[in-house]
Each structure stands twice: as structure tokens, then as C-alpha cells.
Amino acid sequence: MPNKVKIFFLFLFFLTSIKGNAQIIIGLLFGEALNTEKIEFGLTGGLNRSNFNGYNESEGLNNFNLGFYFHVMLKENSFVSTGVLIRSNVGATGMPTYLLDDPGFDEVFMDGVLTTKVNYFYVPIMYQRRIKNRMLLEGGIQPGLRSRAFDYFNLESNGGDLEFRKNVSDDFTRLDFGLVGGMGYKLKNELKSMSVGVLYYYGLVDVKKNTDAKVNNSSLNVYLRIPIGTGK
Template sequence: MNRILPKWTFCLAVFCMPFCAQSQVLISLIFGDALNSEKVEFGLTGGMNRSYLSGITSAEGLNNFNLGFYFHIRMKENSFISTGVLVKSNVGAKGMPTYSLDDPAFDGIFEEGSLTKKINYFYVPIMWQQRIQKRWLLEGGIQAGLRSKAFDIFEVERNEGDLEFKTEVGDQLSRLDAGLVGGLGYKLKEDLKSMSVGILYYQGLVDIAKSDSQISKNSSLNFFLRIPIGAKGE
């Protein structure tokens, strides 16, 4: 049920996030040794994501965190297939004007507020990874996403305290997303399996809005850290 909540309730969500992260790390630690082999590297990936929505007036970039698993499958000496699943991956935008919900009392409260759109996806990238001088990583390929939930978040600042209203809008968006992804990374050690950092850019090619009056596509800039689990340097 939709409710108007004080903005401080956001702190509770932030407090709960580490428990979700810990459960995924635990799974990685349990299965890391079994999934890593001479030709396969398995690990945990996470980082910050700056996402955008095209076709929406006044939309600004939205900062999110993502977390998931990755696989690097060795094809040749310095060539790999890089794939995996981003289990927690949010996209969307903020700073948009609010809209009417045909409730005069509600509209009066949030008329001067701002709207944030947050969409939860399970993303699966499939990229070709080329390693240069053992440390530099060039990656490029495709990425598909399956939407789980989507929310419009109304926010307004008032003298008596900030207010927030959150409503589910998944029925307004398509279930699937897909596009192109690519970027650059750097391995912190020359070992075949070692931690790496980098940046990936995703450009969605699918119009995710069901409305005929609007075309909207996802895009995002992802700063990642990859940590191999159960792997020994080679």
C-alpha cells in the first residue's frame, strides 16, 4: 500500500543493504573454489552506477549501487568471454517534475516537489574481453536486463519536514531491456586472476516506456570493482 513517509525512513533502507550484500558474498565464498578453474575465473563484482533516462523532460542522473557475480572464460591466451549477473542493479533518473494522481490533497502537497524514477533490473552482460600487457582490459558486447520492480518516488521539502511518497509503476514499463555495453579496466596485479577496477558504459536500445506518447531508453555509467573468489594467482 502506498504511503507518505518521512524522508528519514530512507536511512533504514541504507542500513539493511549490507545484509543483502553479506548474503551474496557468503554464496561467493562457498562456491568460489568449485567454480574457479584453469580456464574460468569466478568472483564478486560491485560498484557505483550513474544512470540516465532519455526522452523525459528535466531528467537528471541518478546514483545507485550494484552488486553481482562475474565469470571470465578463457578463449585464448589474452582473450576472454566476460559475463555474469548483476543481482542488484538499479537504473533510472531524478529531478523530474511530479504529476497528478487525481487526488487534490496529494497533488497540493507534492505539486512543487520532484520525482525520482528507480527501476530494478537483473542485468546479464556478455562481452569479449581483450587483455593488453596482462593488466589492461578492453571489453565490449551486449547486455540484457529483466525488470523486477519499478517505483516513482515523489519528494518535497516542507517546513515541518521532508515528505516522500513511493508508488509501484512496473505496469507502465516493459519487462525487458537490452543494449550495448563496453569499457576499460585495469588489473591490480599481473596475475591471471586478480582484482580489477574499471568503468563500463551501457546504452539501452529498447524503448522501455509502454506509453505511445513517450520514448525512453536506459543508459548508465558503471564504476566497478571485481574480486575473484577462491582463485590463486598464476
């Protein structure tokens, strides 16, 4: 199949399959077309530990990230590292619940725990420096676009768990922006090979509306990057 045809179907498939795990199928089918001599394309995923900076009553929340990446060569050992995190929840847990003006509900969840999960499409844009073709140092900016946000009211009662989910998307800003940086290690001494590493994101935007506290997103991401279409 010609590369132009592959790219056309990739674009069409992406538009119609943005929800779910279509990105994995896209990478497996079209990775060869997206990889060139100076561009590395692949899938990235891993564990993400997020927090609400500025919200003292909150605790860290564990999530999973999934997306794809591009490494564009500028010159030897210098790259632009970018991509899109399609599934990237941030938020926090361990917070006290709040009243919903429903006496029955408020009484049940009075002693419960509140967890907030906010889904963003993050686009890291980083300068990457490679040392001896194995060690990766990278840093830059990371804008994000919010899609949905939910508050989860959780309560352990009589040996069971009760949960209520409330859509709170309008309580958060549509856009997020911050600084991102970290380091990684390529598992093979090759230009295009799997790598593992860590990235830390510090948000500069007060993302929570209608509150006196200033709330900024932050997250620590442990990732695995897998190039697609680079060979057997």
C-alpha cells in the same frame, strides 16, 4: 567437500536466497569450486550513474551495483566476460511530479521532485581482450529483466522531507537490451586478480509504456571485481 556437492548446494542456496545479499555468502563458500584453470569467478560491485535518454526533464541518478562475474578463457589474452548484476537500479531524478487524482495529495506534492528507480537483473555478455595481462578492453551486449519499478515523490517542507512511493512496474517493459563496453585495469600482473574499471551501457529498447517520449536506459558503472576462491 566434493565439488559436485558444493555446486549442488550453491544452486539450491541461490534459488532460495535470490533476495538480499546471499550472493556474497555464495561466493565466499563456493568460489573455489567455481574457479577452474580457464574460468575466473568473483564478485563485482560499484557506483552506477543512470539516466533516461530521451526524457529531457530528467537528471542522472546515483545507484549501487552488486553481482557476480565469470571470465571464461578462449585463448591467451582473450576471454568471454559475463555474469549477473543482482542489484542494479537504473532510472532518473529531477522530474516534475504528476497528478494522482487525489486533491489533498496533489496539492501537497505539486512542487515536489519525482525520482524513478527501476530494478533490472542485467546479464552482460562481452568479449574481453587483455593487454600485457593488466589492461582490459571489453564490449558486447547486455540483456536485462525488470523486477520492480517505483516512483518516489519527494518534497522539502518546513525543514523536513516528505516522501511517497508508488509502484509503477507495469509502466515499464519487462525486458531491456542494449550495448555495453568499457575498460579496466588489473591490480596485479596475475591471471586472476582484482580489477577496477568503467562500463557504459546504452539501451536500445524504449522501456517506458504509454508515453509519447521514447525513453532508453543508459548508465555509467565504476566497478571493482574481486575473484573468490583463487588462493589466500
